[in-house]
Amino acid sequence: MTEGVQTPSAFTPRIFSGIKPSGGLTLGNYLGAIQKFVAAQEAGTESIFCVVDLHAITVWQDPEDLRNATREVAAGYIASGIDPTKSILFNQSQVHEHAELAWIFNCVARVGWMNRMTQFKEKAGKNAEKQSLGLYAYPSLMAADILLYHATHVPVGEDQKQHVELTRDIAAKFNHDYKVDFFPITEPVIEGPAVRVMNLRDGSKKMSKSGESDMERINMLDDADKIAKKFKKAKTDPEPLPDTMDGLADRPEARNLVNIYASLSGQSSDAVIAEYAGAGWGKFKPALADLAVDKLAPISEEMRRLMDDPSEIDKILAHGAEQARAIAAPILKRTYEIVGMVR
Template sequence: MTETNFTPRVFSGIKPSGGLTLGNYLGAIKRWVDMQSSDTESIYCAVDLHAITVWQDPEALKSGTRELAAGMLASGIDPEQSILFNQSQVPEHAQLGWIFNCVARVGWMNRMTQFKDKAGKNAEKASLGLYAYPSLMAADILLYHATHVPVGEDQKQHVELTRDIANKFNNDFGVDFFPITEPVIEGPGMRVMNLRDGTKKMSKSGESDMERINMLDDADKIAKKFKKAKSDAEALPETVEGLAGRPEAKNLVDIYAGLNDMTPDAVIAEYAGAQWGRFKPALAELAVAKLAPISDEMKRLMDDPAEIDRKLARGAEKARAIATPILDKTYDIVGLLRS
């Protein structure tokens, strides 16, 4: 087996199903912006093929894909420095995904907790795509020989599956072709919770709009939602450990930390003993300062959907320039005849 030196490369993606929230921004997009560097190639993707594992209205899916792209661009993803595209414009994702369907084992898929969570009691009625999408996710990553994937803790299992698939492929064919990708899990604000219930993740599909901060919310809405966010009767503690058992308080401290590039410890050091009447207005002011310019730029970009489409198409061309030779070599290794 020949040892391969892999170029440092980051890949990550978000499903364009529903609107962008603060959870998407702090949990993913802000980190992607921070990871842009001349030393590491960055590839970021709207994974629209993953979105259709459950029913999507076709026009809403197109609109959501453009909104996601606008959110990435407005947040600071630079299409000259990173590659930005939507997944379905690079057919090599689906092609490698099928090969990985034949590498991955059914037992591995049965252990994937997210299918159980999403399908629930109706697993027999769920789409085959919802069951098998982790192998497509592995293809998304390995199609670019990505060495690192920034993910939340709840996505770590998918990167572990990607490593299993890469290992099995390499071992089955006696090659050192696919890298053993490393998950990157770090930074405050990784898991943003519901503003009405700190035990639930902030979701695009929550019942009340007051549960979440939408990235298209204007300054007034952002401020109002944080000032009305659920907290508790106690003041902020002297140490982070004092947030244990206080999910709403912890969530608001984590959001402040994520928005201001601080650790939760530093936030507590600044606001120890503060009542919510002091902290929540400060959080609202910070959120407006950080998020309102992004919201304004998103709206400006979305007024010109043709330009968003052009940027995504250019990104897809750049992505295919990397993906095509890797897929071609994969076909050769597997023994698929190409005339």
């Protein structure tokens, strides 16, 4: 949990977060999410981590690809340091309470709130009328994911902050409408220099699983040679590194690489700039490649080992789902009672 964040005394401090299994895991998932999940776990905060496979099907997914991607995300969690004996780890579709609470929240959320969601606009583009209802409404499912566990904090990237704000709005409206203090007003936790990891070929775009070129991203299953090659060939500019981060304001590719180095090394971006001020890319990029290989190659190796035995992953997810339901079921039951359902 972030230092200084106060949790209402009525609610136990608890973190929830999830990753969607569409495509493969990238460095963006690791630095923007999983690395922070591991830190929260080790800090002793009660933590629930989810592979949000119900979110994945808001756009078409090949069933076999979806199963493989779900296991890959789980393998990434475990290989990066999420310990199923310390945290709860499961896939969303094994806990039916998520979908049930989402329907309640569909009836709490307002259409105007959904119309303001920028991610739907970005993903739907000019073809909004042809998109699934699930893609439009999935922010209320995300709110259900969080509030089903009375999560008080959610580690998110900057691009997901709007969804946590919607979760807060839904919780507040539910509490107000039913005159209860039942759902917490969840806090987003956004920390670290690389909360938004950018494309290695275009620093103005977020690193994406669906980019046209594999050289745009670091995949968490990339081996050491691929990791090193991609960083050494990452787009930069002809100027050396400045002595302050202000000097990178109009240099998106350079700023991205400095932020990635900072996140991988556990330093601030200012500290990295101080160390490499005046250095050219012939010095910085090999250093970044070596750091990334040292940090990421053991994770990718362990992920491949886990993926070779999917039954081990499936057992971990099934056990986690049982643990998750033990928390979720009573909260959903009480929600139904508050709403007025005969139980």
